[in-house]
Amino acid sequence: MFSTNSSLRRRLPVWVALILALTVCTFGALAYWMAWRATEQAAWVRVRSLADRFAQTSRAGMRDRVVQAQSVARDPRIVAFVATGRDSVAARKALAVMGPDTGLLISSGIRRLDGTPLLSMNRTLPPAPVTPPDLADSSRVGHMFNNGGRAMFETIAPVQNNGRTVAHVVSIRSLIASPATLKTVESLVGASGTLLVGNADGSEWTDLRSALGPRPIRTGDNRYTEGGEDRLVNAVPIPGTPFLIASTIAVGAAGASLKGLLWTLALVAIVIVAAGATAGWIVIRQVTNPLVDLTAAAEAIAAGHKANLPARTTRDDEIGRLSDAFATMSGRVTEAREHLEHLVSERTAELERTQRELIQREKLAVLGQLASSVGHELRNPLGVMSNISYYLSTALTDVPPKAREHLEMLRRQVGLAEKIVTDILDFTRVKQPETTTVPVESFVDAQLQRVTLPETVRLERSVAPGVPDMSADPFQVGQVLYNVLTNAVQSMEPRGGVLEVRAHGTNGRVFIDVTDEGPGVPEEHHEQIFEPLYTTKLRGIGLGLSVSRTLVQANGGNLRVAQSSARGTTFRLELPSARAH
Amino acid sequence: MTTRRRIAVVDDDDAMVETLCDILELHGWETVRAKDGQEAVEVVQQSGVGLVLMDVRMPRMNGVDALVEIKRRAPATNVVLFTASAAQELLQRAERHGVARILKKPVDARELLSVLDGLLAAG
Numbered sequence: 001m002f003s004t005n006s007s008l009r010r011r012l013p014v015w016v017a018l019i020l021a022l023t024v025c026t027f028g029a030l031a032y033w034m035a036w037r038a039t040e041q042a043a044w045v046r047v048r049s050l051a052d053r054f055a056q057t058s059r060a061g062m063r064d065r066v067v068q069a070q071s072v073a074r075d076p077r078i079v080a081f082v083a084t085g086r087d088s089v090a091a092r093k094a095l096a097v098m099g100p101d102t103g104l105l106i107s108s109g110i111r112r113l114d115g116t117p118l119l120s121m122n123r124t125l126p127p128a129p130v131t132p133p134d135l136a137d138s139s140r141v142g143h144m145f146n147n148g149g150r151a152m153f154e155t156i157a158p159v160q161n162n163g164r165t166v167a168h169v170v171s172i173r174s175l176i177a178s179p180a181t182l183k184t185v186e187s188l189v190g191a192s193g194t195l196l197v198g199n200a201d202g203s204e205w206t207d208l209r210s211a212l213g214p215r216p217i218r219t220g221d222n223r224y225t226e227g228g229e230d231r232l233v234n235a236v237p238i239p240g241t242p243f244l245i246a247s248t249i250a251v252g253a254a255g256a257s258l259k260g261l262l263w264t265l266a267l268v269a270i271v272i273v274a275a276g277a278t279a280g281w282i283v284i285r286q287v288t289n290p291l292v293d294l295t296a297a298a299e300a301i302a303a304g305h306k307a308n309l310p311a312r313t314t315r316d317d318e319i320g321r322l323s324d325a326f327a328t329m330s331g332r333v334t335e336a337r338e339h340l341e342h343l344v345s346e347r348t349a350e351l352e353r354t355q356r357e358l359i360q361r362e363k364l365a366v367l368g369q370l371a372s373s374v375g376h377e378l379r380n381p382l383g384v385m386s387n388i389s390y391y392l393s394t395a396l397t398d399v400p401p402k403a404r405e406h407l408e409m410l411r412r413q414v415g416l417a418e419k420i421v422t423d424i425l426d427f428t429r430v431k432q433p434e435t436t437t438v439p440v441e442s443f444v445d446a447q448l449q450r451v452t453l454p455e456t457v458r459l460e461r462s463v464a465p466g467v468p469d470m471s472a473d474p475f476q477v478g479q480v481l482y483n484v485l486t487n488a489v490q491s492m493e494p495r496g497g498v499l500e501v502r503a504h505g506t507n508g509r510v511f512i513d514v515t516d517e518g519p520g521v522p523e524e525h526h527e528q529i530f531e532p533l534y535t536t537k538l539r540g541i542g543l544g545l546s547v548s549r550t551l552v553q554a555n556g557g558n559l560r561v562a563q564s565s566a567r568g569t570t571f572r573l574e575l576p577s578a579r580a581h
Numbered sequence: 582m583t584t585r586r587r588i589a590v591v592d593d594d595d596a597m598v599e600t601l602c603d604i605l606e607l608h609g610w611e612t613v614r615a616k617d618g619q620e621a622v623e624v625v626q627q628s629g630v631g632l633v634l635m636d637v638r639m640p641r642m643n644g645v646d647a648l649v650e651i652k653r654r655a656p657a658t659n660v661v662l663f664t665a666s667a668a669q670e671l672l673q674r675a676e677r678h679g680v681a682r683i684l685k686k687p688v689d690a691r692e693l694l695s696v697l698d699g700l701l702a703a704g
Contacts, residue, residue, distance in 0.1 A: 375665075376665050379665045379686050379687060380594045380596075380597055380686075381596075382687060383597060383686055383687045383688065384594070384596040384597050384600050386687055386689070386690070387597070387600035387601060387603075387604055387690060388600055390604060390690040390691075391600060391603050391604050391607065391690075394604070394607055395603075395607055418687045425665075
């Protein structure tokens with residue numbers, strides 16, 4: 001099964017997860033960046049509109065203060081007081097118009113041109129912090145300054161007598177916003193947003209609560225750093241004043257609301273990746289389960305084992321079709337292999353048979369030569385002996401009967417020896433068979449007549465009706481059947497038994513089965529007994545069956561042991577029928 | 582009559598020649614002997630016998646070659662060959678050159694005598 005790292009089932013889910021993670025992260029980062037940009041943009045818009053709006057509001061307020069101071073400076077009571085130094089009560093009444101009704105007025109009064117106080121309301125006027133000479137004759141708002149931690153500014157209006165500036169009406173006010181205003185600011189730019197007012201030269205700033213000291217903010221700036229924190233800023237001048245009004249917000253704060261978004265994105269990403277990987281794993285399992293089985297089966301086939309085929313699926317998709325095709329293919333492979341194995345074993349058996357036959361033929365050839373020359377050499381002495389016995393029995397007319405009997409025995413024994421030699425020569429000489437049509441029944445009977453059956457042997461002969469004639473050399477095949485019958489009779493000596501001869505035919509072949517009730521032939525000797533010089537008899541040279549088989553085979557037939565047991569043996573003589581030719 | 586019952590017996594086996602001649606003489610034949618084909622040709626020419634009994638397989642000159650030579654010199658001579666296992670072509674050659682009879686070994690004495698008597702009567 002799949003156990004290596006190269007397995008698709010392991011790699012594919014990992015790849016799917018990686019690709020999903022990459023995609024989700026890319027889109028998440030993009031979304032987060034765009035959201036950040038949008039948020040920052042929105043914050044910027046808010047910051048700018050805030051400063052612009054407050055610049056307009058402040059301008060109106062400041063102008064009112066300047067106009068008020070100007071009208072006070074033109075009041076005849078003030079002008080008279082400055083000119084005469086009398087009736088300070090009337091002058092105070094005139095000054096009282098400027099406050100303290102708003103609560104922001106710290107101090108008011110009249111200052112000489114040299115900056116010293118001439119008349120002070122509420123509390124003593126401080127010396128003029130800044131009195132630019134070019135503005136001495138005009139009404140204006142002065143620079144902001146820090147007075148005990150509070151941001152303050154002056155409004156100054158010239159007191160003129162006969163077209164000449166003789167003194168200034170001054171009011172000092174605290175630059176502070178009402179809680180309602182601060183609340184409005186906070187609602188517009190958030191808690192991290194600020195609304196600052198400061199001198200255009202940056203020397204003093206206030207957050208409308210207290211003085212802050214210098215800040216590096218100039219008109220038109222977009223960003224500045226305060227306390228190591230990057231802040232967006234919109235600084236616009238308040239017309240008619242030396243002041244800038246600036247709305248600011250921390251850059252980080254602009255994106256602070258996006259933290260939640262970031263976490264959401266991360267969570268979504270994790271869920272998508274996990275779900276994607278799981279889905280991928282499930283899909284890949286679906287796809288690869290049959291593939292795993294197929295792979296195992298293919299590997300088994302490749303290794304030469306019998307494939308354990310995956311069950312045919314009911315799927316009709318490509319995988320299902322692949323499984324079916326594979327099952328069909330492996331079936332064919334198995335068939336082909338079995339066929340091949342069958343062929344190989346058949347051919348091997350054939351080769352072994354051929355080899356055996358070759359060895360047998362070689363042995364026979366040698367034996368044939370030997371037998372031929374021995375037989376030939378024996379012939380002359382035997383012939384001479386035969387001549388002598390004839391001569392003696394003819395020439396000796398007056399011999400005792402016993403001697404004549406012996407002469408006759410000599411003649412017969414010589415004749416017997418000659419017969420043996422003739423048989424050997426006949427058997428070993430491979431003659432071309434002279435094939436004719438041979439009727440089976442008369443053929444069997446003729447050979448049975450040649451055999452001398454002892455009284456202990458009972459013959460059971462049967463020839464099936466309609467047995468076709470054989471096509472064979474009757475002399476050669478007759479020798480064979482005679483030999484087989486003789487062997488059968490001898491195998492039952494001395495006890496005797498039934499000799500069964502059964503002839504039958506089928507499929508163009510004729511069979512003559514000879515069954516004895518002898519001791520049987522062990523199975524391992526079923527082929528050996530057909531080898532030359534193999535014999536189990538006490539007397540015999542072991543040629544009979546070997547020569548018999550050679551002769552039958554030369555006639556297109558065969559001779560073999562059909563069955564054998566302790567109760568007897570059946571030799572089957574098989575020959576082609578005449579109809580088959 | 583007696584001159585006509587003359588026969589040459591040819592075989593490289595002395596015992597065979599001896600026993601055959603004895604049997605033939607017993608039956609009134611006059612015999613001459615030879616050990617091989619070449620000797621047979623000479624003996625037949627010198628003695629003028631009309632009948633030859635000859636083995637096929639012999640040294641120097643075989644029975645068939647001797648037959649051819651004898652027939653060339655004395656075509657009227659009757660030649661009987663006897664053999665155990667001579668090659669078929671050799672025997673066919675003998676037939677072409679007018680062999681009187683071919684007998685198969687072992688030759689039964691009675692059969693031999695009747696064959697020779699038959700030939701003598703015929704020719």
